[in-house]
Amino acid sequence: MSGLFPEDRVSPESEADAGPGLFAAAAPEQPQGAAAYRVLARKYRPARFADLIGQDAMVRTLRNAFALGRIAHAFMLTGVRGVGKTTTARIIARALNCTGPDGTGGPTADPCGVCPDCRAILADRHPDVIEIDAASRTGVDDVREIIEATRFRPLQARTKVYVVDEVHMLSRNAFNALLKTLEEPPPHVKFVFATTDPRKVPVTVLSRCQRFDLRRVPAAELAKYFQWIADPERENVEIEPEALWLIARAADGSVRDGLSLLDQAIAQAGPGVPVTANVVIGMLGLADRALVFDLMAALFKGIVAQVLEMFDKAMDCGADPGTVLQDLLEFVHTVTRVKTLPAAGNNPDLSEHEFNAAKQLADGLSIPVLGRAWQMLLKGIGEVEAAPDRRVAAEMVLIRLCHVADLPPPGELVRRLSDGTAAAAPSRSQNPPSGGARALAQGGAVAVAPMTEPAPRLASLRDVAGVLAERREAMLHAHLMHSAHLVHFAPPVIELRIEPEAPRDFAARLAAVLQQATATRWTIALSAAPGEPTLAEQDKSAGAARRAAAGEHPLVRAILEAFPGARVEMVPNATDVPLPHAAALSGTELPPLAAEPAEPPDDPENSQWEQER
Ligand SMILES: [Zn+2]
Secondary structure (H helix, E strand, O other), X not given: OHHHOXXXXXXXXXXXXXXXXXXXXXXXXXXXXXXXXXOHHHHOOOOOHHHOOOOHHHHHHHXXXXXXXXXXXXXXEEOOOOXXXXXXXXXXXXXXXOOOOOOOOOOOOOOOOOOHHHHHHHXXXXXXXXXXXOOOOOOHHHHHHHHHHXXXXXXXXXXXXXXEEOHHHOOHHHHHHHXXXXXXXXOOEEEEEEEOOHHHOOHHHHOOOEEEEOOOOOHHHHHXXXXXHHOOOOXXXXXXXXXXXXXXXXXXXXXXXXXXXXXXXXXXHOOOOOEOHHHHXXXXXXXXXXXXXXXXXXXXXXXXXXXXXXXXXXXXXXXXXHHHHHHHHHHHHHHHHHHHOXXXXXXXXXXXXXXXXXXXXXXXXXXXXXXXXXXXXXXXHHHHXXXXXXXXXXXXXXXXXXXXXXXXXXXXXXXXXXXXXOOOHHHHHHOOOOHHHHHHHOOOHHHOOOOOOOOOOOOOXXXXXXXXXXXXXXXXHHHHHHHEEEEEEEOOEEEEEEOOOOOOOHHHHHHHXXXXXXXXXXXXXXXXXXXXXXXXXXXXXXXXXXXXXXXXXXXXXXXXXXXOOOOOXXXXXXXXXXXXXXXXXXXXXXXXXXXXXXXXXXOHHHOHXXXXX
């Protein structure tokens, strides 16, 4: 972010004013006359707790502390740059030292702003409010100097306030020197530390401070604030709402960064000219958000040519390949949120335009598809950063993404695979064949009954296959069907001879799945004995046998005679069916088929076929 705005726009301000670390000691002194224009960040710098944006929790606690007169000796303000740490430190200094308009007031959470102390602190010229940039003064000698000074009473205020910016930059020795003073601070001294990296501050120091974590200001709050600044009573600048949003987003929670961007956008638009979204897009080098929406829509429709054309356009406009993917990633998250929480119209980080675009996409996409898009983008962003040609790498990611909507989710894929190996019985059971056809089906398919037992009883290798199918273990199921010869079945021990094409860990994985399914430990013992034919081989021969038997059935014979050329294709067997619970196959709980009003299949004289002949 810091690279986005030229430093000379902000540098007319004093070093301390520019805030922690950013322009640090490097900012040169400027002639006073040059500062005719005050940057927004300085002009609108909050002077009271009430003016701080987005830090309600901290403000509440500080107010209480002042109201109760329980003010800590040292404060630690943490947060990303530009959220208001230094500003808060100065308000604290003012609150401690304000004497009120009549000069008789004590410490207050609402400094008057008019007493000599308030005014001197506001103007950065109070002798008792000392700001130190730890980034430039890190040594133990610097700290000794401070500590020496704390022994002297304040020159004009009640309290000496030391504001130490980027305190984590202090050296180890410097911290140790500071610690002694922190343990027993003189009553007329307060410390306010600010840091962007509290993890680098020794715990011994942290533990002696009242800590406030200043949060990133949400984009919605920033946008509202910027609008307030742009209003006719203040800057009187016309700004498109979308432009405000872009700035608020780019500020990434930092009020100061946002105000700098606003400054810059106003300057770029020119005097009296409204600030449009396009101005901001150009200024920030952003991929146009509208383009990101369109790109996303084209991606999910799988229109590769259109996607690449849009991507080229973005590149031509100077967008960065990684940024485009980042924007897409962010937008996938937005769409997913809108999808999950349809009331996300109240999502404060979305402009109305963005919400509508997200809503439109969300309606046509499933959560699994969005989840996969997210993962592919996340992985793709890493690839782009590592690739020698980032643009080419980004294109490859986009092309892959074009197929994201076509891909069945992994669960569905496995189900399709298992349906391929095991007969798709459930659909048949929902449409039971009528009359004569049921005779062919031998009542098997309709035996699928909802079971309530939590753990299936496994009475045969066929039951084991059922469990694998039910649990979507397509690979294991296929190998059990085609590569496993049963030598001995004695639960919880199954002895098998495995064909070499089965994976090496087949037995271990099978045991694991069975244990999971039955809550019992299973042993899959591998044997060299020949064992039974595989289940698939059994099915094949059983199918042939059933076809032969079916062909002998009087009704089937009649049909075959009536339709020359007709064949018995397949006679399903109940045990082909991937039953919800294999126990259904153990024979004890078959549904009462006899109770159904079935036509007597073994009486060809009564069948309609016969009568029509
Ligand atoms: Zn005052």
